Amino acid sequence: MNTVFKRMKKCCNVTLIFMSLIMFSTIAKATQCSTLEFVSTKKNNEVYVAMISAHNDQAIEKTDNKYDILDGEHSYYLEEGMHTLIVEQWPAKKFRRLRKNNRISKKYLPVDKSTQILSLNVTAGRHYQLEFFKDKQEPSIRIKNDSAQLCSIDKNEVLAAKADHNFTDKLEDINLPSSLEYRLRKLMNRIAKFHNFEKIETQSNFIHARVNAYIGTSIDNEYKDNGKALKVLSVLPYSLAHKLQLMSGDKITHLGGKVIEADKRHPNQQLNDYFNELQLGEEIEIGLLRNNISKQLVGTYKPNVVPELSYQLDLSSSKHSQSIVKQLKRLPIELQFELDQLTIELSNYYRSKNHNLEYVNIARNKALDKRIGFSGNKIVFPDNVGLKVYEIEENSFAEYLGLKVNDVVMSINGEEITTDNIEQTLNSLSSLKLGEEISISIFRNEKLITLTNEYLPQVFVGFNFLVNLKSISVVKENLELIGNNNKWHEFNEKIRNTPRKYRWTNPNRNAPDRPRVSPAPRNPSSSNNGTK
The missing domain is CATH 2.30.42.10 (PDZ domain)
Known part of the structure; x- marks a missing residue:
C-alpha cells in the first residue's frame, strides 16, 4: 500500500512539474503576442459590429466566431510586429444572418457594410481596443484603449506578423538616383500639402498592395484616319503599355482582332474598354501603324502590381512618430496616380540593382530645395x-x-x-x-x-517611406490563382456547351485527373487504318 502511495505521490510530483512547465511555456509564448478586440458602435440607433475579414492577404471565415463577435466577446491574438488587416463593419442584425463561406441571402442586401484597410504594429503583452467609425463620410479606425494584458494562448491560434516589431530600426536606408530622389521629395511635399489642406489628424497613410489599373498611355482626343485609328501620344515607363512596346506616334487600328470604329466613346475609353474585358493571363492583340508600316503587338494581360507602402510625414513631431495604426486615407486621383507610378519605378530600381530586400525604407529629414525650378x-x-x-x-x-x-x-x-x-x-x-x-x-x-x-x-518635408517589396510576389500569386480560376470557368463553359455524347467522362470518379473535352468523332466514311 505504501509502495503504491509512493508511486502515486511520485506520479503527482511529475505531473505538477509537467503542468508547471506547460504554464511556463504558455507564459513564454504570451510575451510574444498581443490581444485585439473591436468595440461595437451605434449609428442611427442600430448596433454595428466589426471584425477582421483578411489578415496579411489571407481571408478569414467570419462565421467561425459569429456569435462571440455579436456578443462583443471575441478577441484576436496577434504576434508582436506588423500586420495588414482588412476590417469590415456590419449592422449586427444583418451580420447575424451571415452563413458559412461568408454568404448572406440576397433579400438582406444591400448591407450597410463599411471596409477599411490598415497596417497595425503591435507590441507583445498589450491589449488593444479598436473602434470603427465614419469620419467625414470615410470609414476610420481609432484606438479606444491600449492597456497591459498577458496573452496566454496556444501559438497555433496566434496570427503571425509580417515583420518584427522593431524591424524599422534594422532597415538600411539606400540612396536613390538624383532624378528619382527629387521626384519623390516633390511628391511628398504635395502629399503633405493635401494632408494639411484636408486637416487630416494623422500625418501617416497606408496603401495596400494591388493591381495597377492604369494602362500607361495617353490617347489623342480625336479619332484618326476617318475614325479608323487611335493615336498614342505618350507611354509611361514601367507601364503595361511600355511592356507591350507601344510607342508615341503609333496609330492603333485593331484591338483583339476587331477594327477600330469611331463611336460616341472617347478614343481613350475605347482602349480602356478593351483592356477591362480581358481576363488575367489572356492574350492581348493590338494591330497598329508605325511610320505607315503595319505591326502586330502580342502579349499577355499581366498588369503591374503596386507594392504595399506606408509613409509618415513630419518626423520631427513625436506625436506621430510612433503610430500603432496606419490606415488608408484616399488621395486625389492625380496624386494617387503619381504615387503609384513612382512606387513602381522605385521597386523596379531596387530589384534591378539586385538588392535582396523584402522592405525598402527611405527616410529623409527636412531640407531646402536647391533647384531654382x-x-x-x-x-x-x-x-x-x-x-x-x-x-x-x-x-x-x-x-x-x-x-x-x-x-x-x-x-x-x-x-x-x-x-x-x-x-x-x-x-x-x-x-x-x-x-x-x-x-x-x-x-x-x-x-x-x-x-x-x-x-x-521651398522646404522639403521630412518623411519616412516604407515599401513592402515582398507584397508584389504575394499579389502575383493571388493573381495566378484568379487566372487559373478563370481558365477553369472557361473550361466549364466549354463542357456545358459541348453535346453530352461528345463529352469525356472519367471512369474513376475519385481520380485526381481533371476532365477534358474529347476530340471530335471521326468521319464515318474514313477508313479505320489509323490515319487522319
Missing part, C-alpha cells in the same frame, strides 16, 4: 547667349520669382550667360543662402526685364 534650351544670338525657358516646375522658386515659359534668361546676378560659363552660372544658384537677393535678367515680349527677389527656396 526651370528648364531651358540654349539660344545663340549674334552678340550673346540665352536660355529659353520651356518648363516651370509647380511651387518652385522660379515660379515664385515670376519666370514664365518662353522667357529668355540673359544674365543671373549680373553675370551674363555665355557658351563657356552657362553650366557654372546655373550651378551658382544652388550656393545661394536663404534670404540672399537674386536678380535674373530676361527677354519677354522683346523687352529686357529684370526679376529681383529674396532667395526663398
Whole structure:
C-alpha cells in the first residue's frame, strides 16, 4: 500500500512539474503576442459590429466566431510586429444572418457594410481596443484603449506578423538616383500639402498592395484616319503599355482582332474598354501603324502590381512618430496616380540593382530645395547667349520669382550667360543662402526685364517611406490563382456547351485527373487504318 502511495505521490510530483512547465511555456509564448478586440458602435440607433475579414492577404471565415463577435466577446491574438488587416463593419442584425463561406441571402442586401484597410504594429503583452467609425463620410479606425494584458494562448491560434516589431530600426536606408530622389521629395511635399489642406489628424497613410489599373498611355482626343485609328501620344515607363512596346506616334487600328470604329466613346475609353474585358493571363492583340508600316503587338494581360507602402510625414513631431495604426486615407486621383507610378519605378530600381530586400525604407529629414525650378534650351544670338525657358516646375522658386515659359534668361546676378560659363552660372544658384537677393535678367515680349527677389527656396518635408517589396510576389500569386480560376470557368463553359455524347467522362470518379473535352468523332466514311 505504501509502495503504491509512493508511486502515486511520485506520479503527482511529475505531473505538477509537467503542468508547471506547460504554464511556463504558455507564459513564454504570451510575451510574444498581443490581444485585439473591436468595440461595437451605434449609428442611427442600430448596433454595428466589426471584425477582421483578411489578415496579411489571407481571408478569414467570419462565421467561425459569429456569435462571440455579436456578443462583443471575441478577441484576436496577434504576434508582436506588423500586420495588414482588412476590417469590415456590419449592422449586427444583418451580420447575424451571415452563413458559412461568408454568404448572406440576397433579400438582406444591400448591407450597410463599411471596409477599411490598415497596417497595425503591435507590441507583445498589450491589449488593444479598436473602434470603427465614419469620419467625414470615410470609414476610420481609432484606438479606444491600449492597456497591459498577458496573452496566454496556444501559438497555433496566434496570427503571425509580417515583420518584427522593431524591424524599422534594422532597415538600411539606400540612396536613390538624383532624378528619382527629387521626384519623390516633390511628391511628398504635395502629399503633405493635401494632408494639411484636408486637416487630416494623422500625418501617416497606408496603401495596400494591388493591381495597377492604369494602362500607361495617353490617347489623342480625336479619332484618326476617318475614325479608323487611335493615336498614342505618350507611354509611361514601367507601364503595361511600355511592356507591350507601344510607342508615341503609333496609330492603333485593331484591338483583339476587331477594327477600330469611331463611336460616341472617347478614343481613350475605347482602349480602356478593351483592356477591362480581358481576363488575367489572356492574350492581348493590338494591330497598329508605325511610320505607315503595319505591326502586330502580342502579349499577355499581366498588369503591374503596386507594392504595399506606408509613409509618415513630419518626423520631427513625436506625436506621430510612433503610430500603432496606419490606415488608408484616399488621395486625389492625380496624386494617387503619381504615387503609384513612382512606387513602381522605385521597386523596379531596387530589384534591378539586385538588392535582396523584402522592405525598402527611405527616410529623409527636412531640407531646402536647391533647384531654382526651370528648364531651358540654349539660344545663340549674334552678340550673346540665352536660355529659353520651356518648363516651370509647380511651387518652385522660379515660379515664385515670376519666370514664365518662353522667357529668355540673359544674365543671373549680373553675370551674363555665355557658351563657356552657362553650366557654372546655373550651378551658382544652388550656393545661394536663404534670404540672399537674386536678380535674373530676361527677354519677354522683346523687352529686357529684370526679376529681383529674396532667395526663398521651398522646404522639403521630412518623411519616412516604407515599401513592402515582398507584397508584389504575394499579389502575383493571388493573381495566378484568379487566372487559373478563370481558365477553369472557361473550361466549364466549354463542357456545358459541348453535346453530352461528345463529352469525356472519367471512369474513376475519385481520380485526381481533371476532365477534358474529347476530340471530335471521326468521319464515318474514313477508313479505320489509323490515319487522319
